[in-house]
Amino acid sequence: MKSLFRIFNQTIVKEYYRQNAVFVFAVLMFAFGFLRATEHITIIKNTLRHPSLLALAFAVWALHALKVTLFTLRLLESRQNEFLYHARLYPAIQRFFAFCGLQLSLIQLTFLYALAMVKFGIEEQNWQAVVYIVLFNVFLVVAGAVIYEYRIQRPNAAQVRNRAVRSFFAGYTTPPYLFFIRYLFSKQPVLLLLTKLFACLVLMGVCNLYPTDDYDERLMALGGLFAAAGHTVICQQYLEFENRFMSITRNLPLSNWQRLFQFGLSYFILLIPELVIVLRNLPHEVNYGFSLILIIFIWSIVCLNHHVQYINGISYDTFMQRVFFVGVLYLLLIMFRVPLFLIALVNTATAVLVFRKHYFRSEFNP
Numbered sequence: 001m002k003s004l005f006r007i008f009n010q011t012i013v014k015e016y017y018r019q020n021a022v023f024v025f026a027v028l029m030f031a032f033g034f035l036r037a038t039e040h041i042t043i044i045k046n047t048l049r050h051p052s053l054l055a056l057a058f059a060v061w062a063l064h065a066l067k068v069t070l071f072t073l074r075l076l077e078s079r080q081n082e083f084l085y086h087a088r089l090y091p092a093i094q095r096f097f098a099f100c101g102l103q104l105s106l107i108q109l110t111f112l113y114a115l116a117m118v119k120f121g122i123e124e125q126n127w128q129a130v131v132y133i134v135l136f137n138v139f140l141v142v143a144g145a146v147i148y149e150y151r152i153q154r155p156n157a158a159q160v161r162n163r164a165v166r167s168f169f170a171g172y173t174t175p176p177y178l179f180f181i182r183y184l185f186s187k188q189p190v191l192l193l194l195t196k197l198f199a200c201l202v203l204m205g206v207c208n209l210y211p212t213d214d215y216d217e218r219l220m221a222l223g224g225l226f227a228a229a230g231h232t233v234i235c236q237q238y239l240e241f242e243n244r245f246m247s248i249t250r251n252l253p254l255s256n257w258q259r260l261f262q263f264g265l266s267y268f269i270l271l272i273p274e275l276v277i278v279l280r281n282l283p284h285e286v287n288y289g290f291s292l293i294l295i296i297f298i299w300s301i302v303c304l305n306h307h308v309q310y311i312n313g314i315s316y317d318t319f320m321q322r323v324f325f326v327g328v329l330y331l332l333l334i335m336f337r338v339p340l341f342l343i344a345l346v347n348t349a350t351a352v353l354v355f356r357k358h359y360f361r362s363e364f365n366p
Contacts, residue, residue: 004090004098011084012075013105016068021320023233024109027198029226044120048129057117058136061110063197065140067190068106069147076151085155095152096145103144111137176249177265183241184234195234199227200277210283217290220278221334224294227274228301229327234270235306243364256356263355267302271295290340297340300347301330307351310362 017024047053075081087095104111114137121130174182184192206223209215242249249259278291309319333343 004087004094005101007084007087008098008102009105011081012072012102015075016071016106018316018320019236020233023195023198023230025229025324027109027230040116041120044117045124048117048121048124048126054129054132058132060197061107061114061136061140063190063194064110065103065107065144067194068103069144070188070190072102072106072144072148073151076148082155085152087152092149095149099145099148100141102148103141106144107137107140177262177269179246180238180241180266181269183245184237188237191233191237195230196273198230199274202226202230203274203277204281207278207281207283210285215285217286218334218337220286220290220294221297221340222331224298224340225301225327225330225334228298228305229323231270231302232305232323235302235309238266238306239309239364250360256359259359260352260355263306264299264303267306268299271299271302274298293341293344297344297347300344300351304347304351304354307355307358310354310358312358312361312363 047057076084087098090098114133118130118133121127121133203220203223206219209219275291275295278294279288282288282291305323314322330343334340
C-alpha cells in the first residue's frame with residue numbers, strides 16, 4: 001500500500017498543489033492575513049453552535065472535495081498517467097486505503113480546519129457537532145476513494161452526451177469570446193464555481209470590514225488583488241483550452257487587436273459576478289467610481305496573468321515564483337497609495353506588448 005500511495009503522491013498530489021499553489025496561497029493569506037486568531041476562534045465557536053453555519057461549512061468542504069476529485073479524474077484521463085491503471089494489479093483493500101490516503105492528502109486545506117473545529121468542539125463538549133464533522137470528513141474521504149476505484153476499473157470510458165442536450169446546443173451559435181466560458185460551464189464547473197465563490201467572498205468580506213474600523217480605499221484594493229490572484233488557475237485553464245481545442249485560431253486572418261479584444265471581453269464577462277458583488281456591498285466610504293476602477297484593476301491583472309504565459313522557456317515553478325513576487329510588488333504599490341488606475345494602465349500596456357511579441361512564438365508545454 002505504501003508504494004502505491006507513494007506513486008499517487010508523486011503523480012497526483014504534488015501536481016495538484018503545484019497547479020493550485022496561487023489559489024492555496026491566496027486562501028491562506030486571506031484567512032490568516034485579514035483574520036486574527038481570536039476572530040477564527042469566534043467563527044468556529046459560532047459555527048459549532050448554529051446548525052445552519054455548520055451546514056454551510058459542510059457545503060464548502062464538499063465543493064472543495066469535488067474540485068480535487070474532478071482534478072484527479074482529469075489526470076487519470078491523460079495519456080501520460082495511463083500507467084496508473086496498473087494499480088488494478090494491487091489487492092482491492094490496498095487500493096482502497098491508498099485512494100483514501102490520496103483523497104485525504106488532497107483535502108488538507110479543509111481537513112486541517114475541520115481538526116481545529118473538532119478541538120474546540122471537544123473543549124465546549126459539543127459532541128453532536130464533533131460527530132457530524134468527523135463523519136462528514138470520513139464520508140468525503142471514502143466517497144473519493146470509491147469514485148477513484150470505479151474509474152480505475154474502467155479505462156478509456158467513453159463519455160456520451162445526451163441527444164436532447166446536443167440538439168439544444170446545436171440550435172445556438174456561440175460567439176468566439178464565449179467559447180472558453182462555455183467550456184468552463186461544461187467541463188470545469190466546480191473550478192469555475194470555487195474560483196467565483198472565493199473571489200466574491202473576499203470582496204464581500206472586505207466590504208463588510210469597513211463598518212468595524214476606519215479603513216480607506218486600500219482595503220478594497222487589497223481585496224481586489226486577492227480576487228485577481230484567485231483567477232490564476234482560470235488563466236492556466238484558458239491557455240490549455242486554447243492550445244488543445246482552438247489552436248487553429250492562430251491561422252485565422254485576425255488582427256492582434258481583434259484577438260486582444262476577444263480575450264479581454266471573455267475575462268470581463270467572467271468578472272461580472274465580482275462587479276455585482278462590489279456594487280451590491282459597496283461601503284459608504286468608497287464611491288462608485290472607485291468600484292469601477294477596482295474591477296478594471298482586477299481585469300488588468302487577470303489579462304496580464306494570461307498573456308505572460310505565452311512567454312517560452314519559463315518553467316512552472318519559476319512562473320509561480322514570479323507571480324508571488326509581482327503580487328508582493330502590487331501589495332507595496334497599494335500600501336504606498338499608487339493610484340489603481342495607473343497600475344491597471346501599466347498592466348494593460350504590458351499585457352499588450354507581451355502578447356504582440358510572444359503570442360505567435362509561444363509553444364504549449366502541458
